[in-house]
Amino acid sequence: MQSTSIKKIYSNIDSIISGEKTRKSIKENIGNTLKDLIFYMPYKIVSAYYCNAWNDLENKKKVLIKVRVNKHYFGFPRSNIPYRISVIFDNKTINLVFFSKYTGYLKSIYKEGEDITISGTLATYGKKFQILHPTVVDLNTINPETNTINTLFYRQKGGLKSSIIHKSILKTLPLIPEIEEWHSRFKERYPLMPSWKEALNNIHLGNDNNILEDSSIHLLRLAYDEILANQLSLEIIRNSINKEKSNNYNKDSKNIISKFINCLEFNLTIDQRKNVEEIIKDLNFDNKMLRLLHGDVGSGKTIVALISALHVINSGYQVAFLAPTEILAIQHYNFVKKKFKQLNINVFLLTASIDNKKQIINKIKSDEKNLVIGTHALLQKNIIFKNLSYVIIDEQHRFGVNQRISIRNKGKKVDMLLMSATPIPRTMLLANLGDISVSTVKQKPFNTKINTILKSDRNIKKVISFIKEKIKYGKVFWICPYIDSSTQENNSSSIEERYKILKSSFDEVGYLHGKLPIEEKNQVLKQFKDGKIKLLISTVVIEVGIDIPDANIIIIDHADRFGLAQTHQLRGRVGRGENNGTCILLYKEPLSETAKERLIVIKNSYDGFELSEKDLIMRGGGEILGKNQYGYEDFIFFDISIHQDLLKMATLEATDILNNDPNLASDRGKKLIDLLYLFEKNKAIDFISAG
């Protein structure tokens, strides 16, 4: 049950935000409830210092000064001449400059001959001083201790200005109830810990210049709230899954598995065999399985998962294999269909755009022993399984917790294997999946090398002639960060632009991106596989698992825009056959220090485990596309690259809490349920009440 405090926090903002336009925009862009507003964090705080004379202004960019208004000069927006007001400060003139269209109101605020206090950034324009778009300040709001006024900045959204967002948040603050304290361990470590309400109040009031620093106790508290709620919910779900009984797979599957292995074109690696054994052992265990299978790109995880599926199907059950894209689902389907047919096992493919959907849906409902490969389309309500017992999720991070739970609920006593395309660093694993069982594939089947080369895009002509030579012997990927140039300040980074240039140098060029219709995507991929296209320009849609063994060169355009782990994943598209691969990282100058460092790290390492650990630490710094590449939990306060110690502490505390009070029924438990509600961990709460 939610406490009254939580209900209050989730109340609607209608009666609080009065302006209809602002209210509508806040609802669309930030959220409907008090909680959405107070959880919207400022990203920056700027202090303006009150100055009496020019001498005080030295070195201060942002100033706070009392000026006398002198004269207004009308602007001509069409000719780009701004509205100006000259003011006098300590006997010198400063021009206040306004580029806005609507300047009518300025006369009534800046009254000629009167004093007014303003803040803004002092700059020089020619020989004159000016302040662009100053803010009028109420002198009473100056902090007397520091002589400053702080301004908080919130990310603008859908035309909502930072100042409007801040004003709206300030209106909600007095309505926020205090909630009974749930922390104990954190308080022992940080005796000066503010209460939940104090922390939020102090952040949004912004009186303290250091409130947004990493070391701010206010932020730390909220980060701990968030990560504790997260770890608690993961632990609750895990406990409940591990307690439940699973189905029995007692039919011996040795024969069918070796038949399958015999029809492969290769032998399994030792590591693959080890992982198969480990997973089957866990499947045979009395209780349900929840396990992660991860390993480096190209380590052959798919086969491992498929063999474990065979074990389950052999005992007469259905297995669902979920893939994040149609391309990938089709690739898995094509690989396994014939091989399973020889073993008398049906394989069905279900994606949004297959032709015979009705028929397939019926088969899934009536045929009891098969493998169903599909995309998100499998999650829909009308898909009913005859006797689903095992779910495998490839690229698990592309599916949310709720989606994972909803596919599980399509069967009885379902076991689960989550797969990840790249190795997941330990801390990331803890924060996103909790303390779950893990199988790791370390060894790769091929000993091929990938030579990684850094090139400035000023040398693009050389790169093109290099490819011209090499393309006689194999195929080439060319990866761009964007599809079209319309959204980018930087034109050359789009497929559109590169296609224009490369078309004139090569005959057999094609392109691929996520927005193409699926038939076209498949067509292009097929042409690439068949060799009708030899140079494929693509966005990161090919990042995920695409397997074209005779493509051996990859160019990553604007390589500085991708994260480490993602670049590694992209690079893993080549060198998959017998031959060594080449990866050219094309970058645009000038390159920031962090970007340079990142490219050198990737050039020098081909170990996905090492790279994903580094990626975690090196986040930020010019990384645009890489940010969400793990697609993991979106935290508001908690930041995995700086709060690793909080994560450890929360994981331990969550385990202790649940050991002592599994249903959170004690007094403290009830307070922790409030905490779970606060961070929308409702799913976990359902598990408690169900158990």
Ligand code: ADP
């Ligand atoms: P990932 O682990 O990145 O998902 P895949 O499962 O897609 O890797 O396997 C990569 C490629 O290696 C595929 O073409 C697959 O058929 C092949 N492969 C898998 N295992 C072996 C092996 N033991 N020997 C040779 N090739 C293998």
Ligand code: MG
């Ligand atoms: Mg894969």
